[in-house]
Amino acid sequence: MEIPSLKEVYKDYFTIGAAVSHLNIYHYENLLKKHFNSLTPENQMKWEVIHPKPYVYDFGPADEIVDFAMKNGMKVRGHTLVWHNQTPGWVYAGTKDEILARLKEHIKEVVGHYKGKVYAWDVVNEALSDNPNEFLRRAPWYDICGEEVIEKAFIWAHEVDPDAKLFYNDYNLEDPIKREKAYKLVKKLKDKGVPIHGIGIQGHWTLAWPTPKMLEDSIKRFAELGVEVQVTEFDISIYYDRNENNNFKVPPEDRLERQAQLYKEAFEILRKYKGIVTGVTFWGVADDYTWLYFWPVRGREDYPLLFDKNHNPKKAFWEIVKF
Secondary structure, three states: OOOOOOOHOOOOOOOEEEEEOOOOOOHHHHHHHOOEEEEEEEEOOOOOHHHOOOOOOOOHHHHHHHHHHHHHHOOEEEHHHHHHHOOOOHHOOOHHHHHHHHHHHHHHHHHHOOOOOOOOOOOEEEOOOOOOOOOOOOOOOHHHHHOOHHHHHHHHHHHHHHEEEOOOOEEEOOOHHHHHHHHHHHHHHHOOOOOOEEEEEEEEEEOOOOOHHHHHHHHHHOOOOOOOEEEEEEEEEEOOOOOOOOOOOOHHHHHHHHHHHHHHHHHHHHOOOOOEEEOOEEEEEEEEOOOHHOOOOOOOOOOOEEEEEOOOEEEEEEEEOOO
Protein backbone atom coordinates (compact mmCIF):
# COMPACT_ATOMS: atom_id res chain seq x y z
CA MET A 1 0.00 0.00 0.00
CA GLU A 2 1.27 3.46 -0.88
CA ILE A 3 2.19 5.38 2.28
CA PRO A 4 0.90 8.96 2.04
CA SER A 5 3.11 11.87 3.09
CA LEU A 6 1.96 13.32 6.40
CA LYS A 7 2.98 16.86 5.46
CA GLU A 8 1.13 16.57 2.14
CA VAL A 9 -2.03 15.29 3.81
CA TYR A 10 -1.90 18.27 6.21
CA LYS A 11 -0.59 20.94 3.83
CA ASP A 12 -3.86 22.91 3.97
CA TYR A 13 -4.00 22.66 7.77
CA PHE A 14 -0.68 23.16 9.60
CA THR A 15 2.99 22.24 9.57
CA ILE A 16 4.02 18.77 10.72
CA GLY A 17 7.17 18.79 12.81
CA ALA A 18 9.56 16.46 14.60
CA ALA A 19 12.08 16.92 17.40
CA VAL A 20 15.49 15.70 16.30
CA SER A 21 19.15 15.80 17.27
CA HIS A 22 22.21 16.35 15.08
CA LEU A 23 23.04 12.70 15.83
CA ASN A 24 19.82 11.25 14.38
CA ILE A 25 18.79 13.48 11.45
CA TYR A 26 20.51 11.22 8.93
CA HIS A 27 19.26 8.07 10.66
CA TYR A 28 15.75 9.44 10.07
CA GLU A 29 16.52 11.18 6.79
CA ASN A 30 13.98 9.30 4.65
CA LEU A 31 11.12 9.70 7.12
CA LEU A 32 11.94 13.36 7.71
CA LYS A 33 12.10 14.26 4.03
CA LYS A 34 8.88 12.47 3.20
CA HIS A 35 6.65 13.35 6.14
CA PHE A 36 7.87 16.48 7.97
CA ASN A 37 8.23 20.15 7.06
CA SER A 38 9.37 21.52 10.43
CA LEU A 39 12.15 20.50 12.81
CA THR A 40 12.79 21.31 16.48
CA PRO A 41 16.23 20.64 17.98
CA GLU A 42 15.42 18.44 20.98
CA ASN A 43 18.33 19.66 23.13
CA GLN A 44 20.82 21.43 20.88
CA MET A 45 19.55 24.98 21.48
CA LYS A 46 19.15 24.59 25.24
CA TRP A 47 21.44 26.81 27.27
CA GLU A 48 23.83 24.14 28.62
CA VAL A 49 24.57 22.94 25.07
CA ILE A 50 24.65 26.17 23.07
CA HIS A 51 26.16 28.46 25.75
CA PRO A 52 28.03 26.19 28.19
CA LYS A 53 30.37 28.85 29.65
CA PRO A 54 30.23 32.63 29.90
CA TYR A 55 30.77 34.15 26.44
CA VAL A 56 31.38 30.68 24.96
CA TYR A 57 28.84 29.57 22.36
CA ASP A 58 28.71 26.22 20.58
CA PHE A 59 26.38 26.53 17.61
CA GLY A 60 27.77 23.43 15.87
CA PRO A 61 25.15 20.79 16.79
CA ALA A 62 22.17 23.12 16.29
CA ASP A 63 23.65 24.41 13.01
CA GLU A 64 23.70 20.85 11.65
CA ILE A 65 19.95 20.57 12.24
CA VAL A 66 19.21 24.04 10.84
CA ASP A 67 21.35 23.39 7.75
CA PHE A 68 19.56 20.07 7.13
CA ALA A 69 16.21 21.85 7.45
CA MET A 70 17.19 24.68 5.10
CA LYS A 71 18.53 22.22 2.52
CA ASN A 72 15.24 20.32 2.59
CA GLY A 73 12.82 23.25 2.61
CA MET A 74 11.77 22.75 6.23
CA LYS A 75 10.97 25.31 8.90
CA VAL A 76 12.77 25.35 12.27
CA ARG A 77 11.29 25.99 15.72
CA GLY A 78 13.85 27.29 18.21
CA HIS A 79 13.70 25.61 21.61
CA THR A 80 14.21 27.25 24.12
CA LEU A 81 15.54 30.54 25.57
CA VAL A 82 14.34 30.55 29.21
CA TRP A 83 13.91 27.24 31.05
CA HIS A 84 14.61 26.07 34.59
CA ASN A 85 16.31 22.88 33.35
CA GLN A 86 19.50 22.35 31.37
CA THR A 87 20.69 25.82 32.35
CA PRO A 88 24.20 26.05 33.91
CA GLY A 89 24.45 27.29 37.49
CA TRP A 90 26.71 30.23 36.56
CA VAL A 91 23.75 31.82 34.76
CA TYR A 92 22.12 32.59 38.12
CA ALA A 93 25.19 34.13 39.81
CA GLY A 94 25.03 37.70 41.05
CA THR A 95 22.22 40.22 41.26
CA LYS A 96 18.93 40.26 39.42
CA ASP A 97 20.29 42.92 37.06
CA GLU A 98 23.37 40.84 36.29
CA ILE A 99 21.24 37.78 35.57
CA LEU A 100 18.93 39.74 33.26
CA ALA A 101 21.94 41.25 31.45
CA ARG A 102 23.31 37.74 30.95
CA LEU A 103 19.96 36.63 29.50
CA LYS A 104 19.84 39.64 27.20
CA GLU A 105 23.28 38.80 25.82
CA HIS A 106 22.29 35.13 25.41
CA ILE A 107 19.14 36.05 23.46
CA LYS A 108 21.05 38.56 21.31
CA GLU A 109 23.64 35.92 20.38
CA VAL A 110 21.37 32.90 19.94
CA VAL A 111 18.35 34.51 18.29
CA GLY A 112 20.69 36.69 16.25
CA HIS A 113 22.66 33.67 15.02
CA TYR A 114 19.47 32.04 13.67
CA LYS A 115 17.70 35.19 12.48
CA GLY A 116 15.89 34.43 9.23
CA LYS A 117 16.30 30.67 9.74
CA VAL A 118 14.25 29.98 12.88
CA TYR A 119 10.65 31.00 12.20
CA ALA A 120 9.36 30.50 15.77
CA TRP A 121 10.90 30.40 19.24
CA ASP A 122 9.73 28.79 22.45
CA VAL A 123 10.91 31.87 24.31
CA VAL A 124 9.87 30.73 27.77
CA ASN A 125 9.33 27.09 28.64
CA GLU A 126 7.47 25.67 31.66
CA ALA A 127 7.35 28.77 33.87
CA LEU A 128 4.04 27.88 35.52
CA SER A 129 3.83 25.96 38.78
CA ASP A 130 2.04 22.62 39.02
CA ASN A 131 0.96 23.61 42.53
CA PRO A 132 -2.60 24.98 42.28
CA ASN A 133 -1.72 27.56 44.97
CA GLU A 134 1.33 28.96 43.18
CA PHE A 135 1.52 30.90 39.93
CA LEU A 136 5.13 30.67 38.75
CA ARG A 137 7.19 27.59 39.53
CA ARG A 138 9.90 27.73 42.19
CA ALA A 139 13.09 28.07 40.16
CA PRO A 140 15.99 30.56 40.16
CA TRP A 141 14.73 32.51 37.12
CA TYR A 142 11.43 33.31 38.81
CA ASP A 143 12.56 33.33 42.44
CA ILE A 144 15.15 36.01 41.57
CA CYS A 145 13.61 37.89 38.64
CA GLY A 146 9.87 37.25 38.96
CA GLU A 147 7.62 37.78 35.95
CA GLU A 148 9.97 40.45 34.65
CA VAL A 149 12.25 37.80 33.17
CA ILE A 150 9.35 36.51 31.06
CA GLU A 151 8.43 39.95 29.74
CA LYS A 152 12.03 40.87 29.02
CA ALA A 153 12.77 37.60 27.21
CA PHE A 154 9.92 38.20 24.75
CA ILE A 155 10.81 41.86 24.25
CA TRP A 156 14.50 41.10 23.64
CA ALA A 157 13.81 38.19 21.30
CA HIS A 158 11.48 40.42 19.27
CA GLU A 159 14.08 43.19 19.11
CA VAL A 160 16.66 40.77 17.72
CA ASP A 161 14.34 39.08 15.21
CA PRO A 162 11.09 41.01 14.62
CA ASP A 163 9.92 38.39 12.09
CA ALA A 164 10.11 35.39 14.43
CA LYS A 165 6.91 34.12 16.04
CA LEU A 166 7.31 34.00 19.80
CA PHE A 167 5.67 31.31 21.92
CA TYR A 168 5.07 30.52 25.56
CA ASN A 169 5.40 26.71 25.87
CA ASP A 170 4.30 24.40 28.69
CA TYR A 171 3.10 20.90 29.56
CA ASN A 172 -0.26 19.81 31.00
CA LEU A 173 -1.97 22.87 29.54
CA GLU A 174 -4.97 20.62 28.94
CA ASP A 175 -5.47 20.68 32.72
CA PRO A 176 -8.13 23.30 33.55
CA ILE A 177 -6.16 24.89 36.41
CA LYS A 178 -2.91 25.14 34.46
CA ARG A 179 -4.82 26.24 31.35
CA GLU A 180 -6.17 29.25 33.26
CA LYS A 181 -2.71 30.11 34.58
CA ALA A 182 -1.36 30.14 31.02
CA TYR A 183 -4.32 32.23 29.87
CA LYS A 184 -3.68 34.72 32.68
CA LEU A 185 0.07 34.89 31.98
CA VAL A 186 -0.34 35.48 28.26
CA LYS A 187 -3.21 37.94 28.74
CA LYS A 188 -1.06 39.94 31.14
CA LEU A 189 1.78 40.02 28.61
CA LYS A 190 -0.54 41.03 25.77
CA ASP A 191 -2.19 43.74 27.87
CA LYS A 192 1.27 45.22 28.48
CA GLY A 193 2.05 45.18 24.77
CA VAL A 194 4.67 42.45 25.10
CA PRO A 195 5.23 40.73 21.72
CA ILE A 196 3.87 37.19 22.09
CA HIS A 197 2.29 35.38 19.18
CA GLY A 198 1.45 31.90 20.33
CA ILE A 199 1.00 29.29 23.03
CA GLY A 200 2.66 25.90 22.74
CA ILE A 201 0.75 23.00 24.25
CA GLN A 202 3.44 20.35 24.65
CA GLY A 203 1.09 17.37 24.46
CA HIS A 204 2.88 14.64 26.40
CA TRP A 205 -0.05 12.26 26.86
CA THR A 206 -0.64 8.87 28.43
CA LEU A 207 -3.41 6.46 27.47
CA ALA A 208 -5.43 7.77 30.43
CA TRP A 209 -4.77 11.53 30.45
CA PRO A 210 -5.71 14.02 29.13
CA THR A 211 -8.84 13.55 27.06
CA PRO A 212 -9.04 15.02 23.55
CA LYS A 213 -11.94 17.15 24.83
CA MET A 214 -9.55 18.82 27.31
CA LEU A 215 -7.25 19.68 24.40
CA GLU A 216 -10.19 21.24 22.57
CA ASP A 217 -11.15 23.31 25.62
CA SER A 218 -7.60 24.66 25.82
CA ILE A 219 -7.45 25.56 22.13
CA LYS A 220 -10.77 27.41 22.41
CA ARG A 221 -9.67 29.25 25.54
CA PHE A 222 -6.31 30.31 24.11
CA ALA A 223 -7.94 31.37 20.83
CA GLU A 224 -9.79 34.05 22.84
CA LEU A 225 -6.41 35.74 23.33
CA GLY A 226 -5.95 36.10 19.58
CA VAL A 227 -2.78 34.00 19.57
CA GLU A 228 -1.77 30.98 17.52
CA VAL A 229 -1.79 27.58 19.17
CA GLN A 230 0.66 24.81 18.37
CA VAL A 231 1.10 21.34 19.77
CA THR A 232 4.85 21.40 20.21
CA GLU A 233 5.97 18.09 21.73
CA PHE A 234 3.26 15.56 20.90
CA ASP A 235 3.62 11.94 21.94
CA ILE A 236 1.24 9.39 23.46
CA SER A 237 2.86 6.89 25.80
CA ILE A 238 1.52 3.34 25.71
CA TYR A 239 1.29 3.39 29.50
CA TYR A 240 -1.83 4.39 31.41
CA ASP A 241 0.15 5.85 34.26
CA ARG A 242 3.39 7.81 33.90
CA ASN A 243 4.98 5.65 36.58
CA GLU A 244 3.36 2.34 35.59
CA ASN A 245 5.81 -0.43 36.41
CA ASN A 246 5.18 -2.59 33.35
CA ASN A 247 7.99 -2.67 30.79
CA PHE A 248 6.73 -3.95 27.45
CA LYS A 249 9.38 -5.38 25.14
CA VAL A 250 6.61 -5.62 22.55
CA PRO A 251 3.75 -3.10 22.67
CA PRO A 252 0.42 -4.83 23.47
CA GLU A 253 -2.06 -4.62 20.60
CA ASP A 254 -4.89 -3.21 22.73
CA ARG A 255 -2.65 -0.35 23.84
CA LEU A 256 -1.61 0.47 20.28
CA GLU A 257 -5.33 0.53 19.40
CA ARG A 258 -6.06 2.92 22.25
CA GLN A 259 -3.11 5.10 21.22
CA ALA A 260 -4.33 5.19 17.61
CA GLN A 261 -7.82 6.19 18.75
CA LEU A 262 -6.43 9.05 20.86
CA TYR A 263 -4.28 10.34 18.00
CA LYS A 264 -7.30 10.11 15.68
CA GLU A 265 -9.52 12.12 18.04
CA ALA A 266 -6.77 14.66 18.75
CA PHE A 267 -6.18 15.29 15.05
CA GLU A 268 -9.92 15.62 14.39
CA ILE A 269 -9.88 18.48 16.91
CA LEU A 270 -6.67 20.00 15.52
CA ARG A 271 -8.12 20.05 12.00
CA LYS A 272 -11.33 21.62 13.30
CA TYR A 273 -9.32 24.61 14.57
CA LYS A 274 -7.36 25.12 11.38
CA GLY A 275 -6.16 28.72 11.29
CA ILE A 276 -5.79 28.84 15.06
CA VAL A 277 -3.68 25.68 15.20
CA THR A 278 -0.67 26.46 13.00
CA GLY A 279 1.68 23.59 13.75
CA VAL A 280 1.92 20.13 15.28
CA THR A 281 5.34 18.79 16.27
CA PHE A 282 6.00 15.25 17.51
CA TRP A 283 8.63 14.80 20.19
CA GLY A 284 10.63 12.35 18.12
CA VAL A 285 10.30 10.60 14.78
CA ALA A 286 9.98 6.84 15.35
CA ASP A 287 9.79 4.46 18.30
CA ASP A 288 13.48 3.46 18.12
CA TYR A 289 14.34 6.70 19.93
CA THR A 290 12.19 8.59 22.42
CA TRP A 291 12.99 10.62 25.52
CA LEU A 292 10.46 8.39 27.30
CA TYR A 293 13.15 5.67 27.51
CA PHE A 294 14.83 7.92 30.08
CA TRP A 295 11.90 9.62 31.82
CA PRO A 296 9.83 9.24 33.98
CA VAL A 297 10.91 5.59 34.37
CA ARG A 298 14.50 5.16 33.27
CA GLY A 299 15.04 2.15 31.00
CA ARG A 300 11.33 1.49 30.41
CA GLU A 301 10.59 0.95 26.74
CA ASP A 302 7.83 3.02 25.19
CA TYR A 303 6.23 3.35 21.77
CA PRO A 304 4.74 6.85 21.65
CA LEU A 305 5.16 7.93 18.03
CA LEU A 306 3.57 7.32 14.61
CA PHE A 307 6.33 5.08 13.23
CA ASP A 308 7.58 1.84 14.78
CA LYS A 309 11.18 0.85 15.56
CA ASN A 310 11.66 -0.24 11.95
CA HIS A 311 10.33 3.13 10.73
CA ASN A 312 7.09 1.64 9.41
CA PRO A 313 3.79 3.49 9.93
CA LYS A 314 1.74 2.28 12.91
CA LYS A 315 -2.03 2.14 13.24
CA ALA A 316 -1.86 5.65 14.74
CA PHE A 317 -0.36 6.95 11.49
CA TRP A 318 -3.16 5.50 9.37
CA GLU A 319 -5.79 6.91 11.74
CA ILE A 320 -4.61 10.49 11.27
CA VAL A 321 -4.16 10.38 7.49
CA LYS A 322 -7.61 8.89 6.78
CA PHE A 323 -10.20 11.67 6.77
